[in-house]
Amino acid sequence: MNGARVVWTPWPVLAAFALAVAASFAHLDTDFAALASSESLRQMGRFARGFLAPELGPEFLRRAARGALETVAISALGTLLAAAAGAVLALPASGRWGGWLRPLARLALNVLRSIPELVWAAFMVLAAGLGPFAGSLALAIHTAGVLGRLFAETLENAPPEPARALRESGSGATLAFLYGTLPLVLPQYVSYALYRWEYNIRMAAVLGFVGAGGLGQMLYVSLSVFKTQEASTVLLAMIAIVAVVDALSAWLRRFLGGSGG
Amino acid sequence: MARGRDPALGPRLALTAVALALLWPAVELAEFHPARLADPGNAAAMSRFLGSFFPMALSADFLALVVHATLETLALATAGIAVAMLLALPLAMAASESLSVSRIGPARRAWLAPLARTPVRGLLVLMRSIPEIVWALLFVRAIGLGPAAGVLAIAINYSGMLGKVYFEIFDAGDARPARAILESGGGRLAAFLYGVLPVSLHELVSYSVYRWECAIRASVVMGFVGAGGLGQQMELSMRTLAGGEVSTMLVAFFVLVSLADAISAALRRLLL
Numbered sequence: 001m002n003g004a005r006v007v008w009t010p011w012p013v014l015a016a017f018a019l020a021v022a023a024s025f026a027h028l029d030t031d032f033a034a035l036a037s038s039e040s041l042r043q044m045g046r047f048a049r050g051f052l053a054p055e056l057g058p059e060f061l062r063r064a065a066r067g068a069l070e071t072v073a074i075s076a077l078g079t080l081l082a083a084a085a086g087a088v089l090a091l092p093a094s095g096r097w098g099g100w101l102r103p104l105a106r107l108a109l110n111v112l113r114s115i116p117e118l119v120w121a122a123f124m125v126l127a128a129g130l131g132p133f134a135g136s137l138a139l140a141i142h143t144a145g146v147l148g149r150l151f152a153e154t155l156e157n158a159p160p161e162p163a164r165a166l167r168e169s170g171s172g173a174t175l176a177f178l179y180g181t182l183p184l185v186l187p188q189y190v191s192y193a194l195y196r197w198e199y200n201i202r203m204a205a206v207l208g209f210v211g212a213g214g215l216g217q218m219l220y221v222s223l224s225v226f227k228t229q230e231a232s233t234v235l236l237a238m239i240a241i242v243a244v245v246d247a248l249s250a251w252l253r254r255f256l257g258g259s260g261g
Numbered sequence: 262m263a264r265g266r267d268p269a270l271g272p273r274l275a276l277t278a279v280a281l282a283l284l285w286p287a288v289e290l291a292e293f294h295p296a297r298l299a300d301p302g303n304a305a306a307m308s309r310f311l312g313s314f315f316p317m318a319l320s321a322d323f324l325a326l327v328v329h330a331t332l333e334t335l336a337l338a339t340a341g342i343a344v345a346m347l348l349a350l351p352l353a354m355a356a357s358e359s360l361s362v363s364r365i366g367p368a369r370r371a372w373l374a375p376l377a378r379t380p381v382r383g384l385l386v387l388m389r390s391i392p393e394i395v396w397a398l399l400f401v402r403a404i405g406l407g408p409a410a411g412v413l414a415i416a417i418n419y420s421g422m423l424g425k426v427y428f429e430i431f432d433a434g435d436a437r438p439a440r441a442i443l444e445s446g447g448g449r450l451a452a453f454l455y456g457v458l459p460v461s462l463h464e465l466v467s468y469s470v471y472r473w474e475c476a477i478r479a480s481v482v483m484g485f486v487g488a489g490g491l492g493q494q495m496e497l498s499m500r501t502l503a504g505g506e507v508s509t510m511l512v513a514f515f516v517l518v519s520l521a522d523a524i525s526a527a528l529r530r531l532l533l
Contacts, residue, residue, distance in 0.1 A: 021343040024336035028489075030409040040404065047403040066290075073290035080284070114515050118394070118482040118492075122499050127307040128298055132291040206394050209486055213291070219395065220486075223402050231399075239390050 050228025054236055061233070064218065068237045071214035072245065074132050075204035078139025079197040085140065086147030087189065093152035109152075112145025117203045121212040132213030139200050139207070147192060154188045155181070190256055194249045201245040205238045215241075313504025323506060326494065327513050334490035334517065337408050337483065338476035341415025345476075346469060348420035353427030356381045359439055359457050360431075360449045382428075388421025393479045397488040408489030415476050415483075426468050434460040467529050474525035481514055491517070 025032075034040060091097055092105035121138035128134045163180030167173070171180075208216025215238050222230040267273075297303060354360060356378050363374045396414035404410055439456030443449070447456075458465075484492025491513060498506035 017343075020339055024339040024343070027332055027336040028340060028408045028412065030407060030412070032409065032412075035404060035409060035413075044403045070290050073287035076284070076287050077291050077293060111515075114518050115511060116478065116482045116514070118485055119495065119511075119514070122485070122496075126310055126499075127303055129300075129303060133293055133297060136291050136293065202392050206392055209394065209398065220398065223398060226402070235391060235395070238395070242390060 047228060050226075051232040051235070053229055054232040055227070055229040056233065060230060064215070064233050064237045067215045067218045067234070068241050070132050071204045071216075071238075072201065072241055074135040074207070074212075074214050075139065075197060075200040075245070078136040078204065079143060079193060079200050081136065081140035082143030082147050082196070083189070083193040085144035086151050089144060089148035090151035090155055093148055094155040096155070106149070106152075109145045109148040112141055113149065114145075115142065117142045117207060118210060121207045122210045125211045130211045130213075135204060135207040135212030135214055138212060139203060143196055143200060147196060150192045151185070151189055154185045154192075158184045187256065191253055194253050198246055198249045201242055205241070310502055310504050313502070314508040316505055317509045317512070318503070318505035319509065323509065327491075327509060330484075330491045330494045331513050331517055333408055334480045334483075334492075335477065337411045337488075337490050338415060338473065338480040341412045341480070342419055342469070342473045342476045344412065344416035345419035345423055345472075348416060349423035349427055352381055352385060352420065352424040353431060354449075354453060356385065356424065357428040357431040357457075359434070359436055360443075360452055362443060362449070382425075385421045385424045388417050389419075389425065390421075391418065393418040393476075394482060394486060397483050398486040401487045406487040406489075411480060411483040411488035411490060414488060415479065419472055419476060423469065423472060427465060430461045430464045430468070431457050434464075463532060466532055470525050470528045470532070474521045477521040478518060481517065 089105060089109060092101040093109055095102040117138050120141050121135060124134035124137040124141075128137060158181055160181075162184065163176045166176040166180045204214055204216075206216045208214045208218065209220050211217065215234050219231055219234045219238075222228075222234060358378070361374055393414050396417050397411055400410035400413045404413075434457065438460060439452040442452040442456045480490050480492075482492045484490045484494065485496050487493065491510060495507065495510050495514075498510065
């Protein structure tokens with residue numbers, strides 16, 4: 001609200017936006033009007049009706065529960081591995097192992113991060129075979145890139161005095177890091193990791209689309225054979241675990257934030 | 262300096278033991294077998310696949326295909342977010358309390374107001390709690406393969422997210438202009454256009470631009486379930502183990518996402 005503020009009229013921006021949207025629809029070249037035709041709406045309605053009656057047989061519920069637990073396990077293991085790898089990668093990325101390693105480590109983290117989880121999962125299915133193991137590896141690799149960068153920033157912002165005091169009183173570099181720097185950054189590390197876990201539970205639920213286990217694989221299979229009742233149950237399970245993990249993570253964060261730093 | 266034991270050793274060991282005990286079932290459930298990576302069959306297949314990454318596929322035909330798919334990804338995200346904004350605005354207006362007449366003073370049937378807002382908020386929760394790629398899979402099954410499914414998936418999922426953030430922005434903004442209009446007898450639409458919108462426009466646009474960037478990241482992988490864009494080509498190349506094509510497309514991914522990042526950052530700086 002100061003005097004230097006540029007006052008712009010919204011019309012050029014709106015026009016550019018409208019143009020971009022029009023170009024997008026033109027490029028997609030899809031007949032969206034046909035989607036609203038009665039035939040296609042009837043088909044969609046038939047498809048959607050299946051979701052109103054979730055499959056609740058005890059046998060399928062057991063399988064869905066197992067899939068849900070598997071998904072939670074994939075996300076937890078993936079995030080944990082990623083936090084460990086990220087903590088290690090953050091050291092060179094924050095310039096602690098020499099300045100020349102810093103840009104290299106940052107580039108590596110960037111590459112890990114910019115390839116989506118689903119693509120990593122497709123790679124890991126090749127490397128480790130179908131199943132949840134590939135899913136946790138894929139999550140671990142992508143998330144290591146994300147957490148590594150966040151951890152490196154935390155390290156760079158940590159006050160250096162405690163570690164320096166330890167060094168000057170004769171402690172080794174490793175011990176100075178463990179007792180002088182780590183306690184300062186650990187609460188932030190944990191909070192980042194928990195936040196990422198909340199995100200990863202959503203990802204773990206869909207990695208199964210490329211064969212990496214969990215609820216996603218069940219959903220994919222059910223929909224492939226048009227068993228919409230089963231798919232509906234799986235969707236409900238997905239929503240349920242996301243809600244549970246969100247609540248758990250929020251509680252953990254409040255708990256750690258209250259007792260720690 | 263005396264090298265005494267770490268005084269916190271006991272509790273730390275106990276905490277680690279508890280964590281490991283909790284983690285063990287997870288390791289079992291996730292079939293965590295690192296040895297599988299070293300399995301000669303898997304290792305050979307993977308190294309053959311990685312070896313075929315170079316040379317990259319750079320034939321004119323393939324590059325044209327990649328450019329087309331990249332543009333399709335961009336178009337999918339843009340079209341999706343445009344529809345999402347169109348859907349989100351009225352939903353947010355319905356869910357927001359900033360246009361509530363009954364908040365101003367005693368109104369007839371005031372108890373109806375939350376009754377009208379709650380279902381809209383519930384709808385928004387439902388739309389955003391199912392991930393976009395799941396919506397994409399559902400739409401692919403409902404209306405067939407192609408980018409239309411991707412556009413609808415982005416539209417539904419993102420209108421859920423935008424709607425929630427929009428109404429929170431409306432509610433958090435200065436309520437006085439809208440209230441003044443309502444109190445002097447203006448309609449809700451006038452109160453929205455002249456009272457609420459000017460106050461919250463900047464935040465609204467800035468968040469929408471950020472979501473556009475997210476939509477591009479999401480559209481990149483939509484193709485894995487058959488909803489068009491780069492992912493679809495990627496899935497094809499992966500299935501045929503054409504490493505050169507995969508590496509070219511990974512570069513395209515990287516460029517597209519970095520570009521979206523840069524454009525979104527520049528736009529938001531411009532608007533702030």
